[in-house]
Ligand SMILES: Nc1ncnc2c1ncn2[C@@H]1O[C@H](COP(=O)(O)OP(=O)(O)OP(=O)(O)O)[C@@H](O)[C@H]1O
């Protein structure tokens with residue numbers, strides 16, 4: 103049911119070829135930010151136009167696309183991007199991580215381990231990890247070129263000096279293959295260990311900033327830290343109240359206006375899959391049908407709300 | 421140790437400059453400057469506004485590329501080095517103290533982070549040790565230990581300048597460039613800073629090139645003096661000799677105008 107007014111996946115072939123060249127260059131130089139000529143997309147920048155363009159350049163008719171926003175398939179952002187590609191590319195879609203061939207994501211890496219053949223496309227607001235302390239683009243480029251990354255540790259130093267620990271809990275900087283320092287987009291640092299050594303291809307697209315970067319399969323990715331303040335992939339000290347998972351990243355959800363709250367997997371597909379297999383959490387008691395995800399109370403477009411659940415506050419660069 | 425003893429300790433100059441020339445279009449920045457700087461030596465550069473002092477210093481420190489001439493640091497040709505090498509040198513062996521501390525500090529970063537940056541830039545990865553060294557250096561420039569987490573914007577001008585000095589010296593550089601480090605400060609604050617600088621230079625055995633228009637600064641700190649006019653060096657020699665018995669007419673004018681003040 104492709105809308106005939108558009109080329110396959112909306113972008114013309116010329117543009118897709120240009121983006122593919124940038125992607126290939128990114129894959130050849132893991133973690134390096136490749137400039138590309140970002141196109142106008144029929145959606146606002148905050149909606150991940152960089153990710154959408156990368157996805158458009160990767161899609162083939164046989165693909166099965168999954169789109170998630172903070173782990174959920176059903177937020178407005180995820181739904182409209184999924185619909186966009188259903189209309190413009192006519193590709194199949196899915197909510198199941200294991201069945202998807204291309205996954206576009208904002209702020210999360212799925213809990214279900216990725217496989218060879220899958221492509222994970224991240225929406226990136228600010229690709230430059232050095233930006234917060236060095237606003238000059240000419241200077242940050244030079245720093246990457248000459249591997250002058252002391253400044254990254256200055257940020258972590260400031261974190262510890264101010265909060266007693268590294269409080270950065272989103273967009274936590276990593277070093278790729280011992281060479282480029284990279285911003286993994288505002289995923290929680292809980293997800294950082296999944297960046298490295300993955301069998302899948304990971305692509306990062308920043309639309310407004312016109313940058314693409316990539317992690318080819320089985321790339322070494324190390325989260326920056328200090329010897330005496332090592333990196334930890336922390337999460338809320340709870341189990342999922344719906345499926346009982348002990349090792350998944352959790353959202354804190356307000357359940358009523360009297361202060362009731364629960365912790366649920368942020369990865370809706372993962373949580374639903376566990377419940378379908380009979381796993382139960384604290385609030386999905388005997389005989390009660392597993393309730394649907396209480397998504398209306400999740401706030402969208404704001405990574406900070408989870409910081410309560412995840413312990414430390416964040417200076418997140420989103 | 422007298423200067424002669426210091427200079428004869430080693431026959432290798434730390435910095436050797438030959439025929440350095442920098443033009444801005446038709447205008448001369450500095451022209452045909454040559455000198456040697458020995459380890460532990462402090463060289464003062466004086467001259468009126470526009471005489472080329474800052475131009476010379478920035479060429480020496482690698483911030484600008486001269487049009488002609490040679491610079492050898494510790495026997496290595498600086499202008500032939502790759503940029504990576506030169507920038508590495510300026511983070512380890514060299515230091516540059518700007519006249520305006522805002523140009524040499526990160527105003528959005530705490531005092532401790534400012535001092536620690538160079539350590540982290542050369543690979544320090546132990547927070548406790550970095551902080552310990554930063555605290556030690558704040559003490560050495562007479563900044564109270566409890567200001568370590570404050571940002572420089574909360575500091576007075578004199579404190580900012582002392583912080584800039586600590587930030588520069590923490591990695592134990594051998595050669596320090598200073599462009600009017602006491603400019604823009606109150607007279608009493610200047611005196612304290614000069615005192616501090618003199619102590620540090622002596623204790624650490626630093627080699628220093630210091631640009632100033634203040635002959636009092638030169639008399640207090642510099643072993644040797646270079647007088648510039650219209651981009652050229654018109655006289656150089658031991659500081660006391662140049663100041664007490666100036667040979668060049670321009671130097672005579674410079675010295676006498678100060679004495680009249
Ligand atoms: N970026 C520039 N572009 C063009 N001309 C310049 C530039 N910088 C300096 N000059 C010129 O070069 C000459 C030397 O200037 P320089 O700043 O080195 O002098 P200075 O001795 O440091 O003076 P001051 O005591 O005022 O700081 C002057 O004629 C100046 O106008």
Ligand SMILES: [Mg+2]
Pocket residue numbers: 473474475
């Ligand atoms: Mg000057």
Ligand SMILES: [Zn+2]
Pocket residue numbers: 342343344345346347350366367372373374376
């Ligand atoms: Zn769950």
